[in-house]
Amino acid sequence: MASNLNPKYAYTVVYVTDVAKSVAFYAKAFGYHVRRLDDSRRWGELESGQTTIAFTPAKQHETEDLTGKVQIPHSDHQRNSVEVCFDYSDVDAAYKRAVENGAVGVSEPEDKEWGQKVGYVRDIDGIVVRMGSHVRS
Numbered sequence: 001m002a003s004n005l006n007p008k009y010a011y012t013v014v015y016v017t018d019v020a021k022s023v024a025f026y027a028k029a030f031g032y033h034v035r036r037l038d039d040s041r042r043w044g045e046l047e048s049g050q051t052t053i054a055f056t057p058a059k060q061h062e063t064e065d066l067t068g069k070v071q072i073p074h075s076d077h078q079r080n081s082v083e084v085c086f087d088y089s090d091v092d093a094a095y096k097r098a099v100e101n102g103a104v105g106v107s108e109p110e111d112k113e114w115g116q117k118v119g120y121v122r123d124i125d126g127i128v129v130r131m132g133s134h135v136r137s
Contacts, residue, residue, distance in 0.1 A: 009051050014084065015058040015070040016125045019044045022055045025124050029101035030086055031094070053084075058125075076126070084123075085130040094131050095119040103129065 016022040019037070023044035026032050032046040032053070044055040058070040088094040091109040098121050099105045106128065109119030118132040 011052045011054050012082075012084070013054045013056055014127065015072075016055050016127075017058060019055045019057060022124060025102060026053070026055075029098045029103050029123070030129070031097065072126075076122075083128050083130055085132060087134050088131055089133065091117045091119055091131055091133050095121065098129070098131065 014022070018041075020041045023034055023037050023046065026046055027034050032048060035045040035047045035052070037044040042057055042060070046053040058072060086094070095105070095109050103121035103123060106120035106122055107118075109117050109131065111117050114135060116132050116135045118130060121129050121131065123129055
């Protein structure tokens with residue numbers, strides 16, 4: 001059966017403790033511009049190109065009854081099942097900015113054998129954020 005579907009990846013939703021704080025943190029630490037923070041403070045979005053980075057509370061009855069509760073790591077030795085990755089031309093400067101603005105350093109940027117420079121931080125909710133250069137061909 002032929003399909004006329006032409007899906008486009010639209011959103012990555014990040015479940016957080018405080019939407020307003022997380023939106024402000026990502027803007028300051030990672031250099032994004034806030035597109036939207038609704039009046040209820042239960043939904044926020046960042047300008048991030050073709051795919052929107054959205055934030056919503058980790059605990060909300062609207063979706064817990066439908067899809068289950070968000071599993072939140074309870075220590076630094078656990079992590080979420082999704083990693084947020086950002087591409088930077090200057091990974092060292094981006095890493096420094098993130099840490100200076102409240103991100104917790106996990107691993108300073110280093111060159112990888114696959115041709116990418118990569119560093120890791122945790123955001124204010126403990127979510128792992130990979131900061132990397134574009135992979136060279």
